[in-house]
Amino acid sequence: MPHVFRLPDIGEGLEEAEIVEWLVRPGDTVVRDQALVEVLTDKASSELPSPVAGVVLTLGGAEGDRLQVGDVLIEIDDGSVGEPAIPEAPTPVVAATTSETATGRTTSGNRPKASPATRKLARERGIDLAATIGTGPGGRITAADLDTSAPTPAPIPASVPDDSTLGQMEPGRHALRGVRGVVARNMAQSWSEIPHIHTFDELDASLLLDFRTRMQGMGREVTPLAVAIVAATGALRRFPLVNACIDGNEILVHERVSLGVAVATEGGLVVPVLEDADQLDVFAATTAVAELAERARAGDLTAADLRGATFTVTNYGSLGGRWATPIIPPGQAAILGLGRIADRPTVVDGAVAARPMLPFVFGADHRLVDGDLLEAFKRSIVDDLTEPLRLLVGS
Amino acid sequence: MVVGEVASPVDLLVIGGGPGGYVAALHAARLGRQVTLVESEALGGTCLNVGCIPSKALIEVADAVAAPGRVAGWGVSATTEVDMAGVREHLMTVVADLTSGVAGLLDRAGVQVVPGTARFSRPNRIAVEHDDDLKHLEFRHAIVATGSRPIELPGLPLDGRRVVGSAELLFATELPDDLVLVGGGYVGVELACAFAKLGSRVTIVELEDRVLPGFGKRIGRAVERGLRNLGVGLCLTHRAVGVTDDGISITGPDGDLVLPADRIAVVAGRRPNSDTVEVTSAGATVDERGLVVVDAQRRATDRVFAIGDLTDGPALAHKATAEAEVAAETACGQPAGFDPTGVPMIVFGDPQVLSVGLDRDEAAAAGLVATTGRFPFAASGRARTLGATEGFVEVVADEAGTVIGVHAVGAHVAELAGEAALAVETAATVEDLAGTIHAHPTMGESIMEAALGLAGRSPHRA
Numbered sequence: 068m069p070h071v072f073r074l075p076d077i078g079e080g081l082e083e084a085e086i087v088e089w090l091v092r093p094g095d096t097v098v099r100d101q102a103l104v105e106v107l108t109d110k111a112s113s114e115l116p117s118p119v120a121g122v123v124l125t126l127g128g129a130e131g132d133r134l135q136v137g138d139v140l141i142e143i144d145d146g147s148v149g150e151p152a153i154p155e156a157p158t159p160v161v162a163a164t165t166s167e168t169a170t171g172r173t174t175s176g177n178r179p180k181a182s183p184a185t186r187k188l189a190r191e192r193g194i195d196l197a198a199t200i201g202t203g204p205g206g207r208i209t210a211a212d213l214d215t216s217a218p219t220p221a222p223i224p225a226s227v228p229d230d231s232t233l234g235q236m237e238p239g240r241h242a243l244r245g246v247r248g249v250v251a252r253n254m255a256q257s258w259s260e261i262p263h264i265h266t267f268d269e270l271d272a273s274l275l276l277d278f279r280t281r282m283q284g285m286g287r288e289v290t291p292l293a294v295a296i297v298a299a300t301g302a303l304r305r306f307p308l309v310n311a312c313i314d315g316n317e318i319l320v321h322e323r324v325s326l327g328v329a330v331a332t333e334g335g336l337v338v339p340v341l342e343d344a345d346q347l348d349v350f351a352a353t354t355a356v357a358e359l360a361e362r363a364r365a366g367d368l369t370a371a372d373l374r375g376a377t378f379t380v381t382n383y384g385s386l387g388g389r390w391a392t393p394i395i396p397p398g399q400a401a402i403l404g405l406g407r408i409a410d411r412p413t414v415v416d417g418a419v420a421a422r423p424m425l426p427f428v429f430g431a432d433h434r435l436v437d438g439d440l441l442e443a444f445k446r447s448i449v450d451d452l453t454e455p456l457r458l459l460v461g462s
Numbered sequence: 463m464v465v466g467e468v469a470s471p472v473d474l475l476v477i478g479g480g481p482g483g484y485v486a487a488l489h490a491a492r493l494g495r496q497v498t499l500v501e502s503e504a505l506g507g508t509c510l511n512v513g514c515i516p517s518k519a520l521i522e523v524a525d526a527v528a529a530p531g532r533v534a535g536w537g538v539s540a541t542t543e544v545d546m547a548g549v550r551e552h553l554m555t556v557v558a559d560l561t562s563g564v565a566g567l568l569d570r571a572g573v574q575v576v577p578g579t580a581r582f583s584r585p586n587r588i589a590v591e592h593d594d595d596l597k598h599l600e601f602r603h604a605i606v607a608t609g610s611r612p613i614e615l616p617g618l619p620l621d622g623r624r625v626v627g628s629a630e631l632l633f634a635t636e637l638p639d640d641l642v643l644v645g646g647g648y649v650g651v652e653l654a655c656a657f658a659k660l661g662s663r664v665t666i667v668e669l670e671d672r673v674l675p676g677f678g679k680r681i682g683r684a685v686e687r688g689l690r691n692l693g694v695g696l697c698l699t700h701r702a703v704g705v706t707d708d709g710i711s712i713t714g715p716d717g718d719l720v721l722p723a724d725r726i727a728v729v730a731g732r733r734p735n736s737d738t739v740e741v742t743s744a745g746a747t748v749d750e751r752g753l754v755v756v757d758a759q760r761r762a763t764d765r766v767f768a769i770g771d772l773t774d775g776p777a778l779a780h781k782a783t784a785e786a787e788v789a790a791e792t793a794c795g796q797p798a799g800f801d802p803t804g805v806p807m808i809v810f811g812d813p814q815v816l817s818v819g820l821d822r823d824e825a826a827a828a829g830l831v832a833t834t835g836r837f838p839f840a841a842s843g844r845a846r847t848l849g850a851t852e853g854f855v856e857v858v859a860d861e862a863g864t865v866i867g868v869h870a871v872g873a874h875v876a877e878l879a880g881e882a883a884l885a886v887e888t889a890a891t892v893e894d895l896a897g898t899i900h901a902h903p904t905m906g907e908s909i910m911e912a913a914l915g916l917a918g919r920s921p922h923r924a
Binding site: 239242 | 797798799801803826831833860861862863864887888889891893894
């Protein structure tokens with residue numbers, strides 16, 4: 068008789084998941100623990116294993132559909148008779164990836180689409196089809212496309228690596244799903260619900276860089292990002308209203324201080340979470356951030372790694388930017404953005420001097436955070452970043 | 463090497479007269495080269511002489527013999543009788559017609575055909591042995607197309623009578639009572655279907671847990687159903703270990719077993735004939751599977767090309783023919799490259815099988831997000847009239863809607879290989895297939911129906 072397998076809660080606070088791909092079809096025979104479906108929750112994709120052995124009867128949705136926790140995911144005839152099968156809690160995530168398959172195909176690493184006649188023409192003209200943009204249906208390279216393509220172009224030194232998939236997508240319409248779909252929904256929700264205010268400033272990072280250099284001399288790794296994270300957790304403890312969010316008609320002040328750290332990956336922007344970041348010192352935070360970023364880029368994050376942030380730090384300066392207006396993720400009240408540290412003119416003791424300046428932005432939900440709180444919070448972080456030793460002696 | 467051996471100069475040398483070699487010779491001759499072709503046996507190679515062609519002829523014979531059973535419910539009653547000597551005669555006529563056609567083509571193209579067995583002695587020289595005669599040829603370019611030979615299994619030495627290869631089985635003058643086919647690949651499946659229809663009791667012994675392990679699971683299952691309907695026994699996950707007085711002993715997960723067999727055919731795969739031609743003496747590299755390492759132009763050295771079963775990829779005649787053109791053009795200084803999107807594969811079992819391009823699992827492994835549209839022949843009018851509603855057509859598309867695979871199992875689906883390959887090779891889209899008017903009622907319509915399903919507007923499927 069049918070075993071009804073419902074979408075389990077596979078991550079902290081998960082409410083829904085998107086069906087990325089069915090790995091089985093109705094009529095297929097499955098064994099226990101065989102992967103049934105790849106689902107995307109928040110920004111991690113997971114394969115859900117079959118809790119029973121049997122024959123697949125029905126699927127609970129089509130690829131791209133979103134299911135709520137508790138919705139019927141799949142029905143499997145497990146051959147049992149008698150009392151109705153009780154949906155048992157399955158072993159949760161067997162494998163989780165923030166794989167590119169979730170966002171789908173990019174042009175790089177794939178075969179150029181062209182007919183044999185077009186390929187022959189390209190060979191005759193010495194044109195590299197991989198470097199040719201196809202304007203035909205589905206991105207197919209037509210013979211006419213070869214007219215606008217230069218013969219085997221000399222490699223141009225580019226700031227973006229040749230194999231980068233950044234910004235690549237075929238002309239035409241694409242389903243908004245996968246990581247991109249999640250990002251799109253979250254951003255739209257934040258942007259439409261949260262009245263953002265931003266404050267911009269620069270601070271003299273001389274001592275911050277000096278701190279890093281001297282710590283390196285003692286064999287300890289410290290990054291300015293980790294210093295900013297620890298500075299932010301201190302400020303969040305001082306001003307709990309910033310470690311909060313508006314939930315319906317209530318203000319929810321979070322008990323824990325957990326920081327999301329935005330990381331750019333090939334699959335899109337992901338924000339893995341440093342749980343209880345207020346328990347970390349600058350050294351532990353440095354290690355933890357490096358590890359999270361590594362796992363994010365390797366696609367090894369689980370759904371739980373992406374849940375529970377109460378505040379976010381985005382180091383957009385690592386991409387070269389100076390100013391930005393970052394959007395606050397849902398469920399949070401504020402975000403800190405760090406620009407790129409560079410020597411810039413500033414006034415020191417009445418004279419213009421070149422100093423390593425750290426531009427930064429602090430954005431907040433204006434429903435919760437007024438200008439005075441905004442500036443007080445900012446001041447707290449600036450003090451710690453300007454003199455990181457403060458973080459070592461404790462405040 | 464004979465001291466003072468004298469080598470005759472040749473321009474472009476082709477070794478092997480199968481579907482790779484003879485096409486390479488014809489193409490190079492057309493491009494203005496003086497071509498010499500060395501063949502040790504009959505022109506046409508395995509395909510024409512002992513492979514694709516005679517097996518298809520035999521399968522047609524078997525279908526004719528089995529026709530009364532197929533049409534019994536159609537108000538037709540008939541009986542058939544088969545005379546294997548007459549069948550053999552027929553097969554030989556079909557083969558002879560085609561091989562003499564090849565000889566005529568080569569002759570008209572001015573290709574000089576030299577009988578004998580070729581071996582490389584130097585990077586630009588071969589020795590050709592014919593009867594007691596040995597001569598040396600020094601070439602500008604050589605295209606090696608010596609094909610492959612069936613592998614033999616330990617414990618099952620071929621004796622040409624009771625234990626045979628596929629070639630001997632095809633031309634058998636007596637129908638075996640109990641035929642055991644060792645190997646459940648496409649050759650085993652095709653011969654099993656044919657001999658079961660001719661009247662033998664047939665058993666397939668296959669090491670893997672399914673027949674046609676090179677194809678998708680769903681296809682394998684459909685073919686297994688077909689085999690069982692024909693009464694073919696399947697000993698899957700079993701290995702043949704030896705021949706007994708009146709049978710064959712096999713071993714599997716549940717122990718040993720002896721199957722009765724008055725004929726045993728070893729059809730467990732093929733190995734490339736790179737060793738017999740001593741291609742390494744030409745400076746070519748051979749990998750651990752015996753395959754010659756070549757580039758996209760099929761160059762093994764700066765003057766030696768290798769094509770067909772000697773190179774990586776499916777050992778199929780049409781792949782060899784495609785590579786032949788590439789090698790010949792490259793040898794003639796023309797830009798060419800072997801870069802197919804897919805090589806179609808077909809099996810003339812009952813049901814037949816067609817596969818070109820990626821299936822869903824392969825697409826996922828390649829990092830593509832693929833969708834599939836499947837149309838069952840149970841919903842096809844033509845399949846109904848054929849009395850063969852088993853099977854389906856499946857069209858696989860990537861996210862942009864480009865067709866990246868077409869797979870089918872059912873009656874006559876091998877004949878759909880052309881459209882399927884054209885769609886995959888030209889990067890046709892689902893809309894291209896769905897929007898092309900397909901003649902009604904044909905089996906080919908089902909490709910359009912599968913594409914319509916993928917486009918979400920199949921009128922014949924809910």
